[in-house]
Amino acid sequence: MSETGWLDRLRGGFKKTSDRLGDNLAGLLTKSTLDAETLDEIEEALIASDLGPAAAARVRARLATERFERGLDEAAVREIVAQELAKILAPVAKPLEIEAFPRPQVILVVGVNGSGKTTTIAKLANLFLEQDYGVLLAAGDTFRAAAIGQLKTWADRVGVPMIAGPEGGDPSAVVFDGVKRATAEGIDVLIVDTAGRLQNKKGLMDELAKIRRVLGRLNPAAPHDVVLVLDATTGQNALSQIEVFKEVAGVTGLIMTKLDGTARGGVLVAAAERYGLPIHAIGIGERIDDLRPFDPLDTARAIAGATGESRT
Template sequence: MSTDGPQSDAGAPETGNDWSERLFGGFRKTSERLAGNLAGIVGATRLTDAQLDHLEDALIMSDLGPRAAARIRARLADERFERAGAQGADERAIMEVVAREIAEILRPVAKPLDVVAFPRPQVILVIGVNGSGKTTTIAKLAHLFQEQDYSVMLAAGDTFRAAAIGQLKVWADRLSIPIVTGPEGGDPASVVFDAVKAATDTGIDALIVDTAGRLQNKRELMDELAKIRRVLGRLNPEAPHDVVLVLDATNGQNALSQIEIFKEVAGVSGLIMTKLDGTARGGVLVAAAEQYGLPIHAIGVGEKIDDLRPFNPDLLARVIAGIA
């Protein structure tokens, strides 16, 4: 199902326990894949080189990436395990160590996107390839700010797709927040200029700007973003305050190559990872953290408007490892 259009979000706001349950449900395929790949590594107080090799390969196959896998392997090589009569107890002990090391990787990057700019507004450019769930993520991020009592405005800077402009208008209407748009095929920098002026004049806290998701011509995209930056600089030398890349977790390792490209063309300052529910490739979140160290501001595990949240790295590590 596409996540680029509004979805039903009826019902009361979720509690912390609801979100934890959503995490466990969303990462079930990831944790089951990891557990399946690690099955059979039991029975000794220290793991053998052959077992460690198998475990490292299993972590890589679970999309945690070679760097994180090597780090976890090294930690497990130093561990002395209690011998247990039941096979399950040994596997649990190993997964506890895996979870602790994943948490160590995730803690430094678990940084919510805070509205701190002064003077206002805080300008947040949101980038990502078409199909990553970018438009919906913008709406979810706006809703997250609204829950924190910040005023929000949207800018439809992806002028090359009429559908993107239309979807953003629908979300703005649903959330009762203002939006600045321009004609299809118009100049994105002009839209951003108008939006920053409007947000400044009306005292908006956060301005979230959609941008084009075309990677077919990196130079064209780079030039477009450079122009937006120049226009922003005339109005507020500090803007954009954030350049947030939206990644689709179902792309697995391809998501990492997108980080590399967008870091080059857009100066990415932080990440949001979407579609972590229903994919076995949630381990790529760990790979991104270990390889790039960029702040991961929020994760998405569902299609409802409140399904985007900052994450607790210790809880998420245990979710990925499949141990409650």
């Protein structure tokens, strides 16, 4: 996909979010000065757009220093919002790099069922294939036959091999076989699907701990990444999922999906501000190439609905 195509898709994907922000700001930008009351109202509008209180306070502080000689200008305000959001996103915008030696690099993918985990694994595999890496998928969610079948369908569609065990089998055995096969065949990346059952945190924690122990025997550095897939349509609930999975799985980075299906895309900023975890990629559509690493300023402008043409 061309850079321009992705940018257009990015703006389109965040349109509901930027429209919501515009709706929340509507009526506030008709005043001639940014007095304390107006700043408070703008801050509340930003919080209502799921950007989170810390990001909203940051934008408010910046706006308080600005001078608007000809009255409030919506384009200028949106550009300032974009610039401040970009500062929050810049430190966390980190693509997944394949650097492990010896190979394979083992990426555990975690997340609640329904978050888009399986399709995200396929899109990640596609992203790595584009970079000429060899990829193997491992069906570590052995408790749902549907999960194994769905991953197999995606593996065939993307054109990568997959390793699986019997339904109800031991996930760590599947991961063990995956590392063995990837090592023997010189495959660069092993992406492991894992169970998403948060109802029993203890069970999931034990399962992931066992996978880690098995991996550790084969390669002390593995897993190299534990990536949490978040569904942006859940809004602030995505933040509580980060909290839980940090504790349960030792998350090292995030991928946020379904940003095109929600007006709550501001939660991407809230997650960056609160946790500071690397955000490796964002998903803004159903197509196989709709998952990409992101540019902080382009993404901030898309969220804010800023054109980049304002005077500020």
